[in-house]
Amino acid sequence: MPxxxxxxxxxxxxxxxxxxxxxxxxxxxxxxxxxxxxKPSPEQxxxxxxxxxxxxxxxxYFSKGNIDCRxxxxxxxxxxxxxxxxxxxxxxxxxxxxxxxxxxxxxxxxISHFMTHGTSKDPAWIKQKxxxxxxxxxxxxxxxxxxxxxxxxxxxxxxNSDGPDMDEIQKLVENDSTIKGIxxxxxxxNPQGITYSDEVVTRFAKLKPAANDxxxxxxxxxxxxxxxxxxxxxxxxxxKCEKYNSCNLPIMFCSTxxxxxxxxxxSAIACQGENLENLKKRFSFKIIGYDKLNQLRHYRFLKNxxxxxxxxxxHAQILNPxxxxxxNKFNDNFSNNPILSWTNPKGGxxxxxxxxxxxxxxxxxxxxxxxxxxxxxxxxYPYGIxxxxxxxxxxxxxxxxxxxxxxxxxxxxxxxxxAAEKLIKDKT
Amino acid sequence: MPxxxxxxxxxxxxxxxxxxxxxxxxxxxxxxxxxxxxKPSPEQxxxxxxxxxxxxxxxxYFSKGNIDCRxxxxxxxxxxxxxxxxxxxxxxxxxxxxxxxxxxxxxxxxISHFMTHGTSKDPAWIKQKxxxxxxxxxxxxxxxxxxxxxxxxxxxxxxNSDGPDMDEIQKLVENDSTIKGIxxxxxxxNPQGITYSDEVVTRFAKLKPAANDxxxxxxxxxxxxxxxxxxxxxxxxxxKCEKYNSCNLPIMFCSTxxxxxxxxxxSAIACQGENLENLKKRFSFKIIGYDKLNQLRHYRFLKNxxxxxxxxxxHAQILNPxxxxxxNKFNDNFSNNPILSWTNPKGGxxxxxxxxxxxxxxxxxxxxxxxxxxxxxxxxYPYGIxxxxxxxxxxxxxxxxxxxxxxxxxxxxxxxxxAAEKLIKDKT
Numbered sequence: 055m056p057x058x059x060x061x062x063x064x065x066x067x068x069x070x071x072x073x074x075x076x077x078x079x080x081x082x083x084x085x086x087x088x089x090x091x092x093k094p095s096p097e098q099x100x101x102x103x104x105x106x107x108x109x110x111x112x113x114x115y116f117s118k119g120n121i122d123c124r125x126x127x128x129x130x131x132x133x134x135x136x137x138x139x140x141x142x143x144x145x146x147x148x149x150x151x152x153x154x155x156x157x158x159x160x161x162x163x164x165i166s167h168f169m170t171h172g173t174s175k176d177p178a179w180i181k182q183k184x185x186x187x188x189x190x191x192x193x194x195x196x197x198x199x200x201x202x203x204x205x206x207x208x209x210x211x212x213x214n215s216d217g218p219d220m221d222e223i224q225k226l227v228e229n230d231s232t233i234k235g236i237x238x239x240x241x242x243x244n245p246q247g248i249t250y251s252d253e254v255v256t257r258f259a260k261l262k263p264a265a266n267d268x269x270x271x272x273x274x275x276x277x278x279x280x281x282x283x284x285x286x287x288x289x290x291x292x293x294k295c296e297k298y299n300s301c302n303l304p305i306m307f308c309s310t311x312x313x314x315x316x317x318x319x320x321s322a323i324a325c326q327g328e329n330l331e332n333l334k335k336r337f338s339f340k341i342i343g344y345d346k347l348n349q350l351r352h353y354r355f356l357k358n359x360x361x362x363x364x365x366x367x368x369h370a371q372i373l374n375p376x377x378x379x380x381x382n383k384f385n386d387n388f389s390n391n392p393i394l395s396w397t398n399p400k401g402g403x404x405x406x407x408x409x410x411x412x413x414x415x416x417x418x419x420x421x422x423x424x425x426x427x428x429x430x431x432x433x434x435y436p437y438g439i440x441x442x443x444x445x446x447x448x449x450x451x452x453x454x455x456x457x458x459x460x461x462x463x464x465x466x467x468x469x470x471x472x473a474a475e476k477l478i479k480d481k482t
Numbered sequence: 483m484p485x486x487x488x489x490x491x492x493x494x495x496x497x498x499x500x501x502x503x504x505x506x507x508x509x510x511x512x513x514x515x516x517x518x519x520x521k522p523s524p525e526q527x528x529x530x531x532x533x534x535x536x537x538x539x540x541x542x543y544f545s546k547g548n549i550d551c552r553x554x555x556x557x558x559x560x561x562x563x564x565x566x567x568x569x570x571x572x573x574x575x576x577x578x579x580x581x582x583x584x585x586x587x588x589x590x591x592x593i594s595h596f597m598t599h600g601t602s603k604d605p606a607w608i609k610q611k612x613x614x615x616x617x618x619x620x621x622x623x624x625x626x627x628x629x630x631x632x633x634x635x636x637x638x639x640x641x642n643s644d645g646p647d648m649d650e651i652q653k654l655v656e657n658d659s660t661i662k663g664i665x666x667x668x669x670x671x672n673p674q675g676i677t678y679s680d681e682v683v684t685r686f687a688k689l690k691p692a693a694n695d696x697x698x699x700x701x702x703x704x705x706x707x708x709x710x711x712x713x714x715x716x717x718x719x720x721x722k723c724e725k726y727n728s729c730n731l732p733i734m735f736c737s738t739x740x741x742x743x744x745x746x747x748x749s750a751i752a753c754q755g756e757n758l759e760n761l762k763k764r765f766s767f768k769i770i771g772y773d774k775l776n777q778l779r780h781y782r783f784l785k786n787x788x789x790x791x792x793x794x795x796x797h798a799q800i801l802n803p804x805x806x807x808x809x810n811k812f813n814d815n816f817s818n819n820p821i822l823s824w825t826n827p828k829g830g831x832x833x834x835x836x837x838x839x840x841x842x843x844x845x846x847x848x849x850x851x852x853x854x855x856x857x858x859x860x861x862x863y864p865y866g867i868x869x870x871x872x873x874x875x876x877x878x879x880x881x882x883x884x885x886x887x888x889x890x891x892x893x894x895x896x897x898x899x900x901a902a903e904k905l906i907k908d909k910t
Contacts, residue, residue, distance in 0.1 A: 094553065096550060096553075106775075107539050111535050113534075123745060124531075124745055125745050126521050155773045156769045156772075170632065178608070196767075199767050203764075204598065315553070315775065317770075340587050340628075341587045347534075
């Protein structure tokens, strides 16, 4: 396949006609593939099924301190689970509150908290005018949906290869007191799979926000989710913040959704000082305690960080070939035809690709018509608006390797078809 | 023991001196009993432990429609759990959203929702001035804590033997548009154990609130929690509201916390029309789906309303003797000495008692010093202020029958001691 960018209109028309023929043939196969979300595959879920036996009718139900996990109580989680989360999050266990099965829910609730109660001395966010959040993008659609739901204006921030554009962030955060927060997925980011550099993390810790109630939402969703033997290292933002006296800034989130069960894991929030105090107070009004039996189940299955990391290697063994397949398909199709660029993650759940400008929506539409459902184009940007219409999130985890191969063939074809049409249009 | 109310000061002083001696002797026993919360006993929790085997590594993990309960998805709960909750709540399953392990959390979140987003067309509650909630009391302290946390002013409403004072409620709700809601525990109420009469429920459905955004928080926590063979019948408020065209009024809450595990049950919310639409929308931003494995576990264990009711009879067999013991102790100690009155519930988790005015706090304090922890006096009223300082909530479920006997002996002694002192003081 030639480099589309060097073809004239007639050559492109000829190629488009061939591609269209191939596309019509593929449509006839009646495929039904879903790569829209970062769902673990059944094979991955099978890795954790023995956890379901860890608490059964012939086991005991007691956590440390003789706590009956079947009954009410223990607001912030059983000690064992806090200890385990402390090892995953690299945060002192006294700074951790264990939640239910959803870290998204903890993030939603934290935003909701600041909306009605504020961070401490400053007025509730809802009572301040035109508050804003910074959104490094491409980013996680569900983050952006939460801030949109609460009417918080979102400002897109460019993502570089080592994390978000810190010059831009620093300029905005240190001069505009209406900016109240930023969404970050600092390790194996969604969707790029990049890990923030030491410099980026340090600059976050050194921020001197214009707003006292500015907070960093540090969604460490992929803390232990490497795909290779080489684990990328994320600097510990809590330690850096201690050094720069900015402990009130970060609020960290984490979960076992992609360690054990996506639908029945354990989430956690970590923060310090007044954040911890205020959120614990909120929790004391909101709930008597989250599901301790599931916490006990998790602790008994995962035990400690070493056993957990061994368990994550099994996930990597399943996921790595899928990511490799995608990267190989991209190399095969686009190494000499730069109408698509892509990231090559060493962890996480996604690959981020860039089509030529104005082709993402059309590519996703073509895929959908051929039976391949992708994450909506634009969804990696606030309000669903990708200004270049070029970013698409690829989620290789769920399909089996054969389906994934078919899916990527469909995808590569649709990328080319949309690109050819766009280039023809540009030349018309 | 004579009737204290008919004694003169000298007689009371003599009795007080005897009681004080008994009290000092009891203190020496070094008791450590906790009756502060409505916690199921270990024996009750044991009734459900086989549920833990219902989903294990050799079972399957699929709910209806081939849904893998280990993975993400299914926002409002698996069909089987909705069907079961529909039978418990007596509400169409399409009006139900299944939650996590805490119905309190669903109530907190619903209030939080109305605070920031309002009920529909009216402004968010937080943007309206001085909004108020009606609080039938004595009532459930955690309800009152939620409204207090959100800065909603609470108005106490008198509870009669058939439910809250509907004349008062109607007058307030139909004339004051700042009144936005009311907390109700309509069946086997907390703490009285009474069930609202048909007339009370009908009058709720017939309310014509001054505020469009007035809502009834119908916490049906004890829907299937009878203690005797005679189940009290609560009129279906949803059906009544359909008849009187007031379907937007009630929002019903329920959970299996006192059916299976207090710490690891399943909660649910039921509502109609715009309430359902708006809360489902909120949930779609808040969470991908609650723990479906625990839903599957519950469904496989409880199966349907008949099996569930049989299971609840086993709870009753454990609880009934405890309630009887308390009532018998009260009869023994106070049938001829009306310094204490009490309810005689046919279901639920509590007995509500009234000391003579000004004696509740002192009674609870005396109990605490003798090693018996009770629910704080006052906590059954908004802001913790019982105007008569007379109500105490008795929670007989947790201690075993021997401990409960000791606890009630301590309690009865402390009631007498506090009453004698108060009567002496009144005569001084």
